[in-house]
Amino acid sequence: MANPTENPPNREPKYELDIDEGELEEAEDEDDTASNPRTESLFRRMRSAPVPVRVHDVIVKGNEKTKDHIIEAEVEAVIREANTLQELLEASRVANSNLRALDIFDSVNITLDSGPPELPGTTNVAKSSSVEASLKYKNIFGYGDIWDGSMVYGLDSSAEVGLGMYLPRFKALPTPFSSRLYLSTQDWLKFSSYEERSLGLSLGLLSSKYHELVYTVAWRSLIDPSRLASESIRRQLGHSLLSALKYTFKYDQRDSYLRPTSGYAFSSTSQVGGLAPDSRSLRFFKQEIDLRCAVPLGFYAAALNFGVSGGVTFPWGSGYKNRASSVPERFFLGGNSSPVCSLSGPSALWGFSTRGLGPNEARRRGDVERDFVGGDAAVTAFADLSFDLPVRWLRERGVHGHVFACAGNTAKLTENEFRNFSGPKFLETFRTSVGAGIVLPVSLFRMEINYCHIVKKQEHDRAKSGFFLTFSA
Amino acid sequence: MEGDQDTSDFTLVTRKPCFGLPTACPNCLPAYIYLKLAQLPFQLAFNSTFPDSEELPYFESGTYVAYNNEDGGVIEKLEKDGIVNLDSQLQSLPDYLSLKALIVSWLDEALTYEIWVGTEGASASKIYYSDLPWVIGKVLFYKQTYLTKKRLGLTKENAEQREKLIYKRASEAYEALSTRLGEQKFLFEDRPSSLDAFFLSHMLFTIQVLPETSVLRHKLLEQSNLVRYAERLKSEFLEESSSSPSPPLHSFPSSFPGKGSKTKSKPKAEKSEEEKKFKKRARFFLAAQFLAVVIYVSVMGGVSSDEVEYEDDD
Numbered sequence: 001m002a003n004p005t006e007n008p009p010n011r012e013p014k015y016e017l018d019i020d021e022g023e024l025e026e027a028e029d030e031d032d033t034a035s036n037p038r039t040e041s042l043f044r045r046m047r048s049a050p051v052p053v054r055v056h057d058v059i060v061k062g063n064e065k066t067k068d069h070i071i072e073a074e075v076e077a078v079i080r081e082a083n084t085l086q087e088l089l090e091a092s093r094v095a096n097s098n099l100r101a102l103d104i105f106d107s108v109n110i111t112l113d114s115g116p117p118e119l120p121g122t123t124n125v126a127k128s129s130s131v132e133a134s135l136k137y138k139n140i141f142g143y144g145d146i147w148d149g150s151m152v153y154g155l156d157s158s159a160e161v162g163l164g165m166y167l168p169r170f171k172a173l174p175t176p177f178s179s180r181l182y183l184s185t186q187d188w189l190k191f192s193s194y195e196e197r198s199l200g201l202s203l204g205l206l207s208s209k210y211h212e213l214v215y216t217v218a219w220r221s222l223i224d225p226s227r228l229a230s231e232s233i234r235r236q237l238g239h240s241l242l243s244a245l246k247y248t249f250k251y252d253q254r255d256s257y258l259r260p261t262s263g264y265a266f267s268s269t270s271q272v273g274g275l276a277p278d279s280r281s282l283r284f285f286k287q288e289i290d291l292r293c294a295v296p297l298g299f300y301a302a303a304l305n306f307g308v309s310g311g312v313t314f315p316w317g318s319g320y321k322n323r324a325s326s327v328p329e330r331f332f333l334g335g336n337s338s339p340v341c342s343l344s345g346p347s348a349l350w351g352f353s354t355r356g357l358g359p360n361e362a363r364r365r366g367d368v369e370r371d372f373v374g375g376d377a378a379v380t381a382f383a384d385l386s387f388d389l390p391v392r393w394l395r396e397r398g399v400h401g402h403v404f405a406c407a408g409n410t411a412k413l414t415e416n417e418f419r420n421f422s423g424p425k426f427l428e429t430f431r432t433s434v435g436a437g438i439v440l441p442v443s444l445f446r447m448e449i450n451y452c453h454i455v456k457k458q459e460h461d462r463a464k465s466g467f468f469l470t471f472s473a
Numbered sequence: 474m475e476g477d478q479d480t481s482d483f484t485l486v487t488r489k490p491c492f493g494l495p496t497a498c499p500n501c502l503p504a505y506i507y508l509k510l511a512q513l514p515f516q517l518a519f520n521s522t523f524p525d526s527e528e529l530p531y532f533e534s535g536t537y538v539a540y541n542n543e544d545g546g547v548i549e550k551l552e553k554d555g556i557v558n559l560d561s562q563l564q565s566l567p568d569y570l571s572l573k574a575l576i577v578s579w580l581d582e583a584l585t586y587e588i589w590v591g592t593e594g595a596s597a598s599k600i601y602y603s604d605l606p607w608v609i610g611k612v613l614f615y616k617q618t619y620l621t622k623k624r625l626g627l628t629k630e631n632a633e634q635r636e637k638l639i640y641k642r643a644s645e646a647y648e649a650l651s652t653r654l655g656e657q658k659f660l661f662e663d664r665p666s667s668l669d670a671f672f673l674s675h676m677l678f679t680i681q682v683l684p685e686t687s688v689l690r691h692k693l694l695e696q697s698n699l700v701r702y703a704e705r706l707k708s709e710f711l712e713e714s715s716s717s718p719s720p721p722l723h724s725f726p727s728s729f730p731g732k733g734s735k736t737k738s739k740p741k742a743e744k745s746e747e748e749k750k751f752k753k754r755a756r757f758f759l760a761a762q763f764l765a766v767v768i769y770v771s772v773m774g775g776v777s778s779d780e781v782e783y784e785d786d787d
Contacts, residue, residue, distance in 0.1 A: 219608075227540055227543070234486070237522075238521075239613070278608075363536070365538070
């Protein structure tokens with residue numbers, strides 16, 4: 001790899017660049033020593049000016065499982081554009097990074113070698129790959145596929161068994177393709193007297209930095225083994241087919257996810273159900289919007305975070321005005337999560353229990369608890385002032401304090417209730433709470449210990465002033 | 474909805490109506506008939522997305538709910554909770570328990586067999602799965618067919634013997650009930666009981682829902698006094714709001730002949746005799762209507778000059 005005009009068209013000595021761990025290091029070739037004059041000469045030339053080079057060939061070696069085109073797709077475009085040695089080194093670094101991002105290779109070695117004598121100024125690039133097996137199975141069919149089997153058990157009595165597949169390249173799709181076959185159960189007996197069981201397939205059709213498109217088809221069953229459900233929950237028990245497309249646009253340019261101090265975020269999720277030739281599948285439309293804003297205040301690393309979230313869901317199809325919306329699609333407010341982090345529609349509200357506010361009904365006689373049946377429209381808003389604490393030991397660990405206020409409400413619109421809906425009444429029945437607490441960022445999630453004071457709530461809401469622990473991931 | 478719902482409205486939640494019946498589900502129909510025999514006013518609501526629920530039918534009134542999988546069934550629960558009781562003082566009668574056992578075991582088994590095996594589920598799809606998406610309906614149908622065969626103890630080896638035994642027991646039950654009933658209006662003491670509800674439900678379902686090629690249906694129609702009993706109760710209690718007479722039960726068209734089921738020759742002689750009876754009754758009814766109109770018009774001070782014509786069906 002030398003300028004053909006400067007040197008005779010002889011085979012140049014081989015220079016190997018060992019680029020393990022994503023670091024670009026100019027490692028010496030095994031046969032060469034640091035004092036090799038040719039090596040020193042090349043490095044001097046590289047430091048002083050671009051060294052022209054032409055990539056003649058990209059050779060892929062060592063891949064017994066992975067298809068060539070998978071590797072070439074990650075490498076060719078960047079390597080072939082390199083016109084100088086410096087660009088080639090940078091391109092090799094990018095290509096290495098791309099290949100590692102596939103997460104299917106044990107190691108990636110890129111070797112730059114000079115081309116055949118008849119084509120001076122050319123170099124060949126060689127790579128290697130291997131397969132490894134675990135709960136995650138990688139590259140079984142050679143398409144860069146990653147398979148994972150998972151069993152998840154949630155603290156909220158939810159359980160899921162799933163089998164996922166990820167393909168970096170799938171036909172003409174511009175972004176990776178993922179799919180997930182799952183069997184899940186979600187226990188809402190304590191809050192709404194029903195259990196949700198789903199057997200479904202979820203396909204990630206588009207996944208990029210800002211956009212995500214997912215199609216889900218699932219057989220969903222709502223049952224009530226407790227036999228305590230209220231009337232409207234009883235009417236919803238049974239089987240349904242969910243065939244829905246969900247599009248999410250997310251733009252988050254806040255400086256931190258766990259403790260944002262500047263920037264803003266916007267998210268919009270639209271979901272349409274009933275995309276099946278069978279008119280008996282679940283037909284609904286759901287829209288959620290989140291807006292977050294973080295403003296730095298310039299003292300004690302303080303920042304003001306505020307945000308608003310809203311959502312609406314409605315059935316479609318014949319008789320949609322009289323039909324009830326499906327309970328799992330409705331909005332339920334309350335729970336042990338912080339609205340500062342989440343961008344998943346109106347749900348979190350400090351001080352209120354999980355599914356602790358909104359439309360509710362009396363359960364079957366003999367049970368004094370009430371079922372929270374969810375609302376078709378919901379709005380939440382919050383303001384949060386975070387600041388560093390005066391203790392340095394806490395500051396160093398990212399522990400900080402915050403004071404906050406939040407408000408939210410949800411209402412029923414379906415079954416002709418939208419005729420009785422009025423904005424002033426909706427605002428009048430807004431629940432509000434204020435509080436203060438300490439935030440402990442714990443690696444991947446945020447833990448808060450808060451004292452909340454409920455300023456306004458409605459009859460039957462499950463909320464009380466006191467200390468709460470919240471987790472947000 | 475926020476706020477307590479404490480009304481005195483009674484609601485019976487069943488599976489959807491079909492085949493000319495207020496609810497086509499053989500487990501829900503007895504409860505419906507029972508409430509009608511007791512002349513308790515109630516509303517009907519439907520759940521058509523839960524074919525494998527054991528809780529249906531259920532009765533609700535405000536926050537009170539009586540599920541079918543509690544206390545032996547919704548009828549028993551209503552009696553126990555004092556909502557409605559047609560069986561007071563009947564339980565002590567010696568015949569009561571034996572007849573009840575006959576109806577809820579032998580006849581129930583025969584009907585279950587006929588729906589899911591004998592007629593290969595021809596009517597089951599319409600009763601249970603027509604409001605569910607096709608895939609879900611099919612899976613649940615096959616699952617239910619399998620579970621039914623398991624419950625009836627059917628295997629490839631014993632299928633034929635079991636079928637003969639089931640039909641034989643059904644025949645014997647029909648004969649015993651026919652003898653017990655005679656020409657009485659009800660099974661016990663000239664008053665309706667839960668046994669009338671169960672038996673009438675069985676009869677209506679067998680005659681109106683099962684296809685004409687059904688063996689069980691054929692056996693039932695041989696007992697003419699039972700058919701008369703069913704017609705009488707149906708017209709008196711189930712169609713009290715209707716002014717037109719119901720067609721005789723056995724001539725009700727069945728739209729789902731079983732695929733590949735054994736073919737039996739139609740009882741043509743009996744059919745034409747029933748048809749004649751129906752036409753005769755229709756003529757009497759129309760004549761009565763005409764007479765009523767004439768009397769009304771003359772009493773109200775004018776003889777109508779219009780001629781009211783009606784066509785003879787012949």
